[in-house]
Amino acid sequence: MTVGRIDAPARLAILGGGQLGRFFVRAAQELGYAVWVLDPDPEAPAGRIAERHLCGAYDDEALLAELAAHCAAATTEFENVPATSLARLAQSMPVRPGATALAVCQDRIEEKSFLARHSLPHAPFFAVRTAEDLERAPESLFPGILKTARFGYDGKGQAAVADRQEAQAAFARFGRDCVLEARLALEAELSVVLARGADGRIAAFAPGLNVHRNGILDTTFAPAPLPATVLREAGEIAAALAEALEYVGTLGVEFFYADGRLYVNEMAPRPHNSGHHTLDAHRVCQFEQQVRALCGLPLAVPEAHSPAVMVNLLGEAWFVGETLREPPWHEILSLPGLRLHLYGKREARRGRKMGHFTVTAATLTEALAVASEARQRLGLPPLPPLPR
Structure with missing residues (x-):
């Protein structure tokens, strides 16, 4: 309609x-x-x-x-x-987005096949619906990653497999359709969040660099400290993907960067965790763009006013050993440029996304220093170094 x-x-x-x-x-x-x-x-x-x-x-x-x-x-x-x-x-x-676009994003087999049909860069893959399919999988896909085709997120439904035997064991354990992907020598992971209106106009935020722990996004650095040519190409690929999907709404596109090349990992037909920094570092956030696209309003220019570091807060931050308590928020709220966002979830569980904080500063290096101090005060693991 x-x-x-x-x-x-x-x-x-x-x-x-x-x-x-x-x-x-x-x-x-x-x-x-x-x-x-x-x-x-x-x-x-x-x-x-x-x-x-x-x-x-x-x-x-x-x-x-x-x-x-x-x-x-x-x-x-x-x-x-x-x-x-x-x-x-x-x-x-x-x-918005429509059922057709959502159906592509719901199933990794459909998603990878869509990328292949539209000549968008992706890791080599093979659809696995039966144990016999795994026996026909190319040897070049090992070592690889076996991923469930549906309902996998935050590292769930994935297994690193060194050979065909390990893949068969993982497939039996998952008990559902899967995708076997070649394991890439990752240099970085990044993402592009964009909005596309019903008129076809696209407004993309600058790519962010993502660091994961145990398959869950831990930290996003924005803008991504990677070569400008890489960031420009990521934006172009994400826009081409949105066009091919005839997508309307806010879309997150995750990339692997390996061997000097970009590969689309997956797409999220919604705002994306790695775009949370737009709440504090941009003149419009990814959620307002979602509203604008849904309602046929003009998309805003997604201009950043500050570099930012966004840190996910998982349920682990609520635990000291096995004791559950509220984290000492007063210890970090005094830090310059830090904004805390808690999601209003009643129960803290390990691995559950409970909130995030964003640090904005004049430079990414300054934001990183404040975010590192905040992590230390909350008892979180230290931040990884930025790529050179």
Whole structure:
């Protein structure tokens, strides 16, 4: 369904009520919109600040009908919402991103095949649906990484496999379709967050350099301290991908940088954890761009006013040994240029994303020094050195 601009005080719907949804709700409300959230968790952070929280399954027909009857447009905060639910809502309102784009991003086999069809750079891969498929996989893919085709995130559903035997064992353990990828000699990981409007205009934030621990994003340095040619190419590839998907909304594109080349790792059809620094370091954030794209408003120029270091805060920060306690936030809030964002989650668990902090400064080096001090005060592992 295609319509024109959606003006405030219209009511918007978002499927998913986690921290990304919470930031979307705030951005929409600041622009004068009301938001209804559909999420099965009664304690969903976004649901607690939205005008209404519909607590139920994403494919609940009655709740989808209620959204269709009362909301002017819909979006999502994560890729595992059923594409059929978005298609159902699209019968009566704009849904951005659409079900077709979401379906590509939900399945690694579809995603890698899409990249290959559109000649976008990617690591060599092989689709694995049966144990027999693994026996036919090219020897050149070993050592490799076996990844579940669906429902893998933050390092879950992945296994490093040295040879075919290890791959067979991992495939049996996963018990679902997988992708076997060649293991690259990584020099860096980076990401581009962009917004694309229904008019085809693209506004991309500068790429950030990402550091992961145990498969979960730990730190983003923005702008990425990598050669300008690499950053420009990453932006061009991300834009070409958004065009090929006919994507509308905010999109995160993750890259591997290896052997002097960029490879698309995966795409996230939503705002991205590595784009959180835009809340504090840019004149517009990734969530406001999501609202603008959804409602057909002009996209803002994604201009940065400061370099930034963004640090994820996982549930581990709430533990001293096995004792659970609130971290000493007063120890870091006095540091210059630091802003703390907590997501309103009731229960801290190890590995759970509970919040983040961002440090802005005149230079990336200065921001890094403050972020390193904050990590030390919170008892977090030290930051890795920046690439030279």
